[in-house]
Amino acid sequence: GAVVSQHPSWVICKSGTSVKIECRSLDFQATTMFWYRQFPKQSLMLMATSNEGSKATYEQGVEKDKFLINHASLTLSTLTVTSAHPEDSSFYICSARDPPEQYFGPGTRLTVT
């Protein structure tokens, strides 16, 4: 099946710094990618929908200036957590759509100290 990769798989950063997470579709082109967030022992919450070549669509309550999404190519979307704080510590999961299928990446664990 199709593969979605994320890099890094885990990252620790200091409060106030920014962190970039990459999501790649390895063997297919994805015009649409999604970013989810999962807190410990909770479900996946959709943060935003990323469309190649256009602005991302954010879900209600998600700060677009804090979570910057760039979908610059058909195989790469990036999520930048700006001025990260401890409450941003979470598991970030991306997903790429290859209609009608949708494939999930392995996730990136972010810890902000």
Add this chain to the structure above:
Amino acid sequence: AQSVSQHNHHVILSEAASLELGCNYSYGGTVNLFWYVQYPGQHLQLLLKYFSGDPLVKGIKGFEAEFIKSKFSFNLRKPSVQWSDTAEYFCAVRDSSASKIIFGSGTRLSIRP
């Protein structure tokens, strides 16, 4: 907007017991339905999906689910669970005209050996 309800937050069973996890969704149109599993410390895996056709869907590892349109339900079943089925199970729905997948709150399944 669509939503997904999983009423069982934590289910505890003994090995060889039968399993049924409930999932209800709210959306009046045509939907795609999914069950995902997340084993401890691992990333999301697709168990099975329903797009159209036979409402009884068979997935991996002996799991199956039945789509009952009149009840807006897509319950997951397995006739005989194993200790290795211990995991978090997520039901998810996608409006077939849209692209984003929305997840339920998840059900934690614990199997006593």
